[in-house]
Structures are given as structure tokens and as C-alpha cells.
Amino acid sequence: MNGGGFWAMGGYARYVWPCFALAAVVFAWNLMSARRYHAAARLRARRALIMEAAEGDEHRS
Amino acid sequence: MWTWFYKLASPPHVYSVAGAFAPWFLGLAALTLGFGVIDGLAFAPPDYQQGDAFRIIYVHAPAAWMSTFIYTTMAVAGAIGLIWRIKMGHAVAAACAPVGASFTVLALATGSLWGKPMWGTYWAWDPRLTSELILLFLYVGVLSLRSAFEDAARGDRAAALLAIVGVVNVPIIHYSVVWWNSLHQGATVAKLGKPSIDTAMLWPLLSMLLGSMLFFGAVLCFRLQGEVLNRERQASWVRQALKS
Numbered sequence: 001m002n003g004g005g006f007w008a009m010g011g012y013a014r015y016v017w018p019c020f021a022l023a024a025v026v027f028a029w030n031l032m033s034a035r036r037y038h039a040a041a042r043l044r045a046r047r048a049l050i051m052e053a054a055e056g057d058e059h060r061s
Numbered sequence: 062m063w064t065w066f067y068k069l070a071s072p073p074h075v076y077s078v079a080g081a082f083a084p085w086f087l088g089l090a091a092l093t094l095g096f097g098v099i100d101g102l103a104f105a106p107p108d109y110q111q112g113d114a115f116r117i118i119y120v121h122a123p124a125a126w127m128s129t130f131i132y133t134t135m136a137v138a139g140a141i142g143l144i145w146r147i148k149m150g151h152a153v154a155a156a157c158a159p160v161g162a163s164f165t166v167l168a169l170a171t172g173s174l175w176g177k178p179m180w181g182t183y184w185a186w187d188p189r190l191t192s193e194l195i196l197l198f199l200y201v202g203v204l205s206l207r208s209a210f211e212d213a214a215r216g217d218r219a220a221a222l223l224a225i226v227g228v229v230n231v232p233i234i235h236y237s238v239v240w241w242n243s244l245h246q247g248a249t250v251a252k253l254g255k256p257s258i259d260t261a262m263l264w265p266l267l268s269m270l271l272g273s274m275l276f277f278g279a280v281l282c283f284r285l286q287g288e289v290l291n292r293e294r295q296a297s298w299v300r301q302a303l304k305s
Contacts, residue, residue, distance in 0.1 A: 006103065010113035015178050019171040020098070023120040026167045027094075027276060030160055031087075034283035041290035046303055048294050 070147045073298040076289045083282035086275045094272030101265035108262075117175040119265055123273040125168040128196060129231050131161030131277060135203070136228040139221030151217035152292060154224060155207060156284035160277060162200035169193055180244050188237035189245035192230060199227035213292075 009016040068074045101119035108115035135157035142150030172190065173183045184190065203220045210216035238247045258266070293299050 009116065010107060012112060012114035012178055015114055015174045016116050019117045019120050019174050020102070022170055023124070023167060026124075026163050030163055030276075030280045031283075033159070034280045034287070038283045038287040038290070041287035042303070045290050045294045045299055049300055049303055 070145075070149050072149060072152075072289050072293045072296065073302070075149050075152070076286055076293075076302070079282035079285045079289075083279050083286075086279035086282060090272050090275035090279055092272075093268050093275060097265045097268035097272055101269065105262045105265055106259070111179060114175065114178050115262075117171055118262075119269050121168060121171040121175055122266060123269045124164050124171060125193065126270060127273050127277060128161060128165040128168050128193070129234055130274075131157050131164060132196060132199070132224070133228060133231055135161060136221075136224040139224040143218060143221045143225070148292060149289075151221065152285060152288040153281070154203075154221060155217070156281050156288050158200060158204050158207070158220075160280050160284070162197065162204065164273075164277075165193065165197045165200055169197065176244075185244055187244045188241040189234065189243050192234040192237050195230055196227075196234060199223070199230060203227070 007013060097119060101116055105116070107113045135154045138150045138153035138157065140150070141147050142154060169190075172193070176185070177183050203224050206223055207216045207220040210219065237243060238245050290299060
């Protein structure tokens, strides 16, 4: 397949390329949202830990 | 013998195993998906009837497979959570739902884009398409149900119940092309005997499927770590893990 023929996809380019682009978007979204979800959970747990430590200090003083 | 099973129920064990496996899954997924995309787009020969439009199979079929595979995983995990009251079962089910829903959307959208040049329409109320759409509604139902309750445990139980009831749709999706007259083509790879696809076209397809499974494994690990932290925030092991 030559360069032009490759991009033309035998006349089906407007169906083939959007499918692959959509797949790339779905894969990227999945990865980013999963990592963000984990990071947000870590942050929440850390905050809870800091709040608890601050409350403990208050009780002691 | 059951030690591994009990370990699966232990949040700190699940958290550390997920953290260890995620980068491996992601790296292997990148390799297999990369090979599948390049081989499928540039080296696989065009189909004698569908021409280059057949290359949509390399994203459509893995997405459709993953949509049912993830749903089944979610239902099994939900059942484990419901029957044995294992919290990690609900955590796995919760981590599966958004990923499965996104793969279902991808399967429906790419199927629609494939349908236009081959069938002359983006959508038909065909048994395979309709049952796949029902799968998307089930995913949306599970996601909504889990977040509809203030008490997270009740949300988990309700979502698990819906996932288990909805799993009946999975064999319906698979056999819809056999049981009813369908525009959709029959099984290409998963059938007894020889697959009805040339090996030059089959390898990239299998590579894309394996890559999608590994990618799901990686995303599941990341989401599962988040779920475990959200559910075990007050536990002493979380404090230790965050301090270190």
C-alpha cells in the first residue's frame, strides 16, 4: 500500500480513521480518569490523616 | 489451598498487588496494541468484499468483546461481594463499571461507523445491536444505582444485584446472531473448528484483543487502588502506607 492509498483506506477513510481516533480517545480517557481517581483517593486519605492529627494535637493541648 | 482466596479479600494485599501489576500490564498493553494497530492498518490485506473498511474490526471486535467480558467480571465480583460479604468484591465491581461502559460506547460507535458503508445505515434495530445497547443501559444503571445511596454498602449491594440480573444479557448478545435473523455477521474467531478469517488478518485481531485485556488489567489496578483507599481511609494500614 503506498502513502496516499494508506490514508485513503480504499475510499473508506471517513469511516476507518474516526474509529481508530475514537478508540484512542477512549483508551486515553480510561487511563487518565483511572490515574486521577487513584490520585484523588490518595489525597482524600492524606487529608483525613492530617485532620485527625490536628484534632489529636488540639485534644492534647 | 484457600490461602490465595483469603488474601484476595485482604485490602492491603489487593492494594499492593494492584500497584505492582499495573505498570507491567500497561507496558505489555502498549506493545501488543502498538503491534496490532500497525499490523492491522498497514500489513493485513484488505477484505475481498469489504475492502479496507474491514479494518474497523481491529477496534470494534475487541471493544465488543471487552464490553461483555468486563460486565461478566463485574457481575462475578458483585456476586462474591454479595454472597461472601467480601468488600473487595464490591470494590472490583465498582472499578469495572466505568471502564466497561466506555468500551460498550466504543463498540456501539465503531459498529455504527462500520454499518454505514456495509449496511447503508448507521443504526438498525437488529438483535445484536439492540442487546449491546441494553448492555450500555445496564452499565449506566449499575453506575447510577451505586451512587444513588447515601450508605455506600447499600449502593454496593443494589449495584451487585442489578449486575447479576443483567448478566443474562451476555449470552443473548453472543448468540443473538444465531437465534435471530441478523444483519450482523456471525462468529469469526470464537467458533468451533477453524476461524473464518485469514491468519494474516487474525494475528492483529488477536493482538488487539490481548492488548485490550492487558489495558483493562492496568486500568482496573489503578481504579481498584483508588476504590480500596476510599473504602479503607480509616484503616491503620492506609495510614502506614501513606506515611511511608
